[in-house]
Amino acid sequence: MWYVRYVVLLLFVSGFQYSGAQSLNNFVYSQSIKTVMCHKEGWPMSYPVIQLGTDEKIELSFDDLNNDSRSYYYSLVHCNSHWEPSDISEQEYVNGINQVPVLDFDFSFNTTVEYVHYKMQFPNEDIGINYSGNYIILVYEDFNREAPVLARRFMVVERKVQVQSQIKFAMNSSLRKQQQDINFTVTHRNFEISNPLHEVTVSIYQNQRLDNAIHDIKPQFIKPESLEYNYNRETMFEGGNEFRWLDLRTYEFRTEDVSDIHFHDPYYHLDLKPDESRNEKSYFFQNDFNGRYVIENREGRDPFTESDYVLVHFFLPRNEPFAGGDIYIMGGLTNWRIDDSSVMRYNPQFKRYEKTLLLKQGFYNYLYAFKTPQTDQATVSILEGSYSEAENDYLFLVYYRDISDNYDRLIGVAQSNSVKP
Template identity: 25%
Template sequence: MRVVSRRALRLGLCLCVVALGLALGCKSTEETEQAEDSSSASKTVQPELASPSSTVRTIQLYQGDDEQSLPVTSLSGGSGLTLEFDLLEEQGRPLSVYFQHADRTWRRDLSPGQTLESFQDDRLVDYRSSRGTDVSYVHYRYRFPNDDIRFRVSGNYILRVTERGRRDSVLFEQPFFVTEEDGGLQLGAEGFPVPGQQQPSLRPRARFTPPSPIQGDPFGHAVCFVRNGRLADTRCADRPLLMRQPELEFELERERAYDPATAEYGLDLSTLRPTAQVARVKRTPPPIRVFLDPDYARFTEASRGPRLNGQTVVRGALSARADPALTAEYVETTFAFVPSGETPYERPPVLAGSFSGMNPRWGTRMDWNVDRRRYEGSVLLKQGRHQYFYSTSASGLEEGERRSKVRRRNTYTAFIYYRDSQYNTDRLLRVEDFRP
């Protein structure tokens, strides 16, 4: 009797699924098991970045001239990306910038030689000192892709700024995306009630038609969703619902849906005078100090201000001023947060926002003011518009926000990936925003 090896048997088997009278595809048992092993159907991923230097402030990375846009550029060119940041120093100096490809889970993988067509790094030589400001700083600006930096592979990327020619002397890192803008995409969302929660949770859904050269490989695709530019809370689905080939449908599982528990606030520092949000301003001694009206956990109208998609806006906020990137002041801004019942949480909240990459890891810990019965914390911010939020692992904050009856409109971004065996990484096929 002929004996067939286990590996040969597995490679020879094919899983064929038929639903509603339609043939939905065929994959080997080994491939199916690999897809299931690497998939929990819905995951949270985030970029692991080097902590920024204490001298670095107001990092902006956006598309073209739109400061509110996420840093997404196309392989075919387009408007490219703009990087701006400040060093809180008296004198500037040339710096270096490097680029590292990553898969959709932000695992750094391909070498620059595989992903870049020209040079593997570039110099930052466009920098100027601030003019007439209480706090001195040096402003840097850099545009790419350019004649020296061109990408040949789509996907997630990490930009690293360092001291000149010293790759490991890191000042900061920032994520960005290079997309192929290929395939057809339809986006939507399903809201569903959750016990004890006034507002419904929301489950984003994507329907994608792959480009013809890669149709027929549904398990090679995945979709990731981001809400309000918070890349630190990226949620992915890597198991398509094979409804109609070649069209693929993805949705987050219910337990990974977005609940309305995180209130996000907007701050406008374009005018340094008392406003509906600014309680008082103290101009001497420098730096200028601004004290904000408190944010209350039990009131959600405090989630005021513009929707910035996780970005800081400087030029657009101070457009009436000549060269705002160089003349905007740095302001010591004091935030106040009053928990429900004016009772402190088990663990203090962290203040985070567009000034910290929307990542609580780099946020500012709030201190409890016993006399005022509230948390307080200060951050040195550049004049402009900022987005911020409070975060804590204690349950009190989220429970209070879940009871809120105010509906907040959010911006979601969908990222469509394809696992390419040629490069052994994830290509980024398409990126698109939607506001359900």
């Protein structure tokens, strides 16, 4: 439809964030929108993936610190494997009207910072999904699609193939202690693939990072019912380290991570203890959320409406700033973005990097990452170290498009862990 093309164009020219060839990305456009969570319904720690033709749903929630209810709506945009808008109309991939009101919301209770908590689950009786593939959900106010307040990625899979993976140490001796090498096989016993080199591509994501994802992976060996991917360097990831923990469940007393608590209306301020570099320390395993977070508080009953917002001050001592790049706080607490919203600033007076984030009470994971202006990919090895033994999640997305298709189908999704079988 003509207005879909118009909306997509407006999204690009009005600042819709993209990387590469106009790929649509996770982004929050309004400063009042906080704590955006997108996952499979009933599984907050999951990737936002559901299976086509089932009762599975995606759940999206967020807070609006304006504290008055707004007329929010959401729409879905189908994308290709590169997260660019597909060349199909919304009438093809959506059942119903692709402009659904957000009617499920609650006001915060007994918090110093007032907000409205919004939640939606889909597909539902108002909107259904016909095609597999990559999707963007846009949330906007008062029918104004060209000015979204947030955008989030999710995926719909057909499950036509299976993925078996092996995460191992790198073969190269110089990289063996720092890198994780990924080999995998795509099995398609009941799904015909005529030309795998042209019809099938695979993307791999480490944890929920977008900056270091590997795309457009082609099979090395083609067998009658399987495709094998046994690369050496092409599917290699920095092992990194276990994520740092942050407990913000209370501001009534100082937790292990907090050095000071003070209140300046309307916010509680939590000064964290200075973090140390871990790049020269021995690897030590500890359970973590692989960069995710959980909303929770010690004093209230409902974590989503009774958890407060606090200003959290991060400190990273350093005698002098790093040359040639910047330090970023990486994880779900910064929406996995490597930009101005997550960059730390060096304070020469106190000889440290500093960053203040407004966060909802809960448990958080994070890492410190370094990035130069010349690349889109960050590295954690400089401040965190990189260890091939580190525990990481890997997400495999298998796309298929034959000569008769006009969109990229998502025919397989698999998740593997570098430590847990």
